[in-house]
Amino acid sequence: xxxxxxxxxxxxxxxxxxxxxxxxxxxxxxxxxxxxxxxxxxxxxxxxxxxxxxxxxxxxxxxxxxxxxxxxxxxxxxxxxxxxxxxxxxxxxxxxxxxxxxxxxxxxxxxxxxxxxxxxxxxxxxxxxxxxxxxxxxxxxxxxxxxxxxxxxxxxxxxxxxxxxxxxxxxxxxxxxxxxxxxxxxxxxxxxxxxxx
DNA sequence: CCCTGATTCGC
DNA sequence: GCGAATCAGG
Numbered sequence: 001x002x003x004x005x006x007x008x009x010x011x012x013x014x015x016x017x018x019x020x021x022x023x024x025x026x027x028x029x030x031x032x033x034x035x036x037x038x039x040x041x042x043x044x045x046x047x048x049x050x051x052x053x054x055x056x057x058x059x060x061x062x063x064x065x066x067x068x069x070x071x072x073x074x075x076x077x078x079x080x081x082x083x084x085x086x087x088x089x090x091x092x093x094x095x096x097x098x099x100x101x102x103x104x105x106x107x108x109x110x111x112x113x114x115x116x117x118x119x120x121x122x123x124x125x126x127x128x129x130x131x132x133x134x135x136x137x138x139x140x141x142x143x144x145x146x147x148x149x150x151x152x153x154x155x156x157x158x159x160x161x162x163x164x165x166x167x168x169x170x171x172x173x174x175x176x177x178x179x180x181x182x183x184x185x186x187x188x189x190x191x192x193x194x195x196x197x
Numbered sequence: 198c199c200c201t202g203a204t205t206c207g208c
Numbered sequence: 209g210c211g212a213a214t215c216a217g218g
Contacts, residue, residue: 003209020201035211037202042209046203150199173199173218 001030003039015040128183135180140168152178154185 001007007028014024021040022033040046136156140146142165147153152167153176169178177185 022200032211033201034213038204038209038211041203170200 001028008039008043011036011039012043012045015045125183128180131180132184135169135178136167138169139165141165142168152176152181154178154181 021036154167157164
């Protein structure tokens with residue numbers, strides 16, 4: 001297989017969408033993820049919002065923009081870090097914690113469903129739930145038979161209905177669910193402290 | 198172990 | 209230009 005315009009176009013598109021090199025390679029067929037990555041680099045479109053790792057920015061290799069005048073902004077710290085509200089860390093929060101989240105919660109748990117390890121009727125972080133909702137839209141919607149060692153086995157819908165499927169997204173290493181579902185499935189039981197935003 | 202992207206270097 | 213091998217990191 002060679003890099004035809006079509007294939008390159010698809011590559012660009014998918015890469016732009018944040019698809020992983022392996023996924024792109026799978027889609028294209030006839031090439032490995034290495035080939036895809038190699039091509040991506042040759043095309044010059046490398047960095048993007050990667051899912052993990054990579055090089056933060058140890059490099060101070062500034063590419064002087066065409067007209068960008070040098071900006072001697074000497075950052076003492078590499079981390080832009082979020083300006084933490086200068087608040088004298090008193091004891092624990094005075095109890096009631098602000099609940100900005102809109103409770104437009106949709107009942108995602110019908111009834112009599114053999115749900116996986118759910119934190120009882122516990123209160124799952126609204127954020128985690130929101131995350132789940134989002135990814136469920138992109139879920140692979142696999143059937144029981146289609147599940148593999150690496151597909152999220154989180155069930156969605158009512159098993160007694162046609163509207164039932166398994167997430168199917170790539171699982172979190174080790175766990176049986178994808179990242180989002182792991183988030184709601186495994187609650188440390190006491191992780192109620194602040195959120196990192 | 199699985200996965201990710203980055204780089205190298207012979208072809 | 210290509211991409212397997214290898215590397216580095218999660």
